[in-house]
Amino acid sequence: MLAMNYRGPRRVRVDHKPYPEILHPNDAIVRVTRSCICGSDLHLYHGMVPDTRVGTTFGHEFIGIVEETGPSVQNLKKGDHVIVPFNIACGTCAFCKQELYGNCHESNPEATAVGGIFGYSHTAGGYDGGQAEYVRVPYADVGPTVIPEDMDPDDAVMLTDVAPTGYQAAEMGGIRIGDTVVVFGAGPVGIMAARCAWLFGAGRVIVIDHIEYRLEFARHYAPCEAYNFRSLEDPVLFLKKETGWLGADVCIDAVGADAAGSALHTITGKKLMLQAGSAIALHWAINSVKKGGIVSVVGVYGPTGNLVPIGNVVNKGITMRANQASVKRLLPRLIKHVEDGYIDPKALITHRMPLAEAADAYHIFSSKLDNCIKTVLIP
Ligand code: NAD
Ligand code: ZN
Ligand code: ZN
Secondary structure, X not given: OEXXXXXXXXXXXXXEOOOOOOOOOOOEEEEEEEEEEOHHHHHHHOOOOOOOOOOOOOOOOEEEEEEEEOOOOOOOOOXXXXXXXXXXXXXXXXXXXXXXXXXXXXXXXXXXXOXXXXXXXXXXXXXXXXXXXXXXXXXXXXXXXXXXXXXXXXXXXXXXXXXXXXXXXXXXXXXOOOOEEEEEOOOHHHHHHHHHHHHOOOOEEEEEEOOHHHHHHHHHHOOOEEEEHHHOOOHHHHHHHHOOOOOEEEEEEOOOOOOOOOHHHOOOOHHHHHHOHHHHHHHHHHHHEEEEEEEEEOOOOOOOOOOOOHHHHHHXXXXXXXXOOOHHHHHHHHHHHHHOOOOOHHHHEEEEEEHHHHHHHHHHHHOOOOOOOEEEEEO
């Protein structure tokens, strides 16, 4: 079968790989029909995630058709069209029981932090992902959810990660009626977080990025105010002024480690960028939230070596909330929000490309070319 194949930083290609096998009675094999590239894949692509092994197939945002099921799978059958959450979750461990599906212990028992994730390096369990024609889906009775009959497949694939992550970013912000919410990052996740902030009662939503076409998209889609940080002398000072010098009620980090560097703030040399240049958005979030405010972090960082102004967190009495999105927990309410038209996830998809063109697709998404917001690979 054809599958994306990681060859090293900024080098991916599509190769023939063996068809995946059922390795456990709970597994299913899914024939992938759509598979997105995510900002999280860019951290892998940029070589910033430890233990990303050459030969790995990325892809944690996919939908498809059940091709085969292991002997103990009961909830799925061949031919079912399914949304597959990016978290691999056993459904029964102490964390899954609390609906912390992103922190499942069984799917990644050697790790102390994250649970298993499809196509996300050996720090997340070493599972191959869905940027392929077929993929093995462990614990098939737990995560995969049959796609409602009248749902557009482009909406369905956005429910594997982007919509739940944006929603959870807003949810973790503990937004109260009338709050001013600042979202750093106008990628798919940040745009979705800005849209969802209104659902929780935000009174004002501000998005910060430096890519004009994304800011323009956010202005209409969220809708929100959107500012280019390159044109602001100091984003923190600007946000303070905008909020009567008190600071925003809630700040959301939808950027994470930024390999490209945050424009003016890049320190050259990858190591330094990882340590110091990579947490700029998080610095801004901590420094521009009000005293006693909440900073919600969905941006992904490497496990160690991130410099965070923890002194300001303490002195301002900030509450920080962060996690991988718990997709399975959120799916029922997000399916409803798609059905009632409140969120239109497919509108974020700007590029649909054949899987065979994955190398080009990564380049376009990574370099933010051609007004790219979200790319879907079609096997
Ligand atoms: P993306 O790369 O498309 O978007 C990131 C955006 O941040 C870009 O538009 C970039 O210009 C902007 N940016 C860079 N530096 C900035 C700064 N200092 N201030 C403001 N904006 C800045 O990525 P995405 O797909 O939207 O994902 C965003 C982040 O969310 C990534 O770190 C990704 O790994 C993470 N993520 C987390 C989860 C989760 O479950 N926690 C799930 C999906 C994605
Ligand atoms: Zn993702
Ligand atoms: Zn579990």
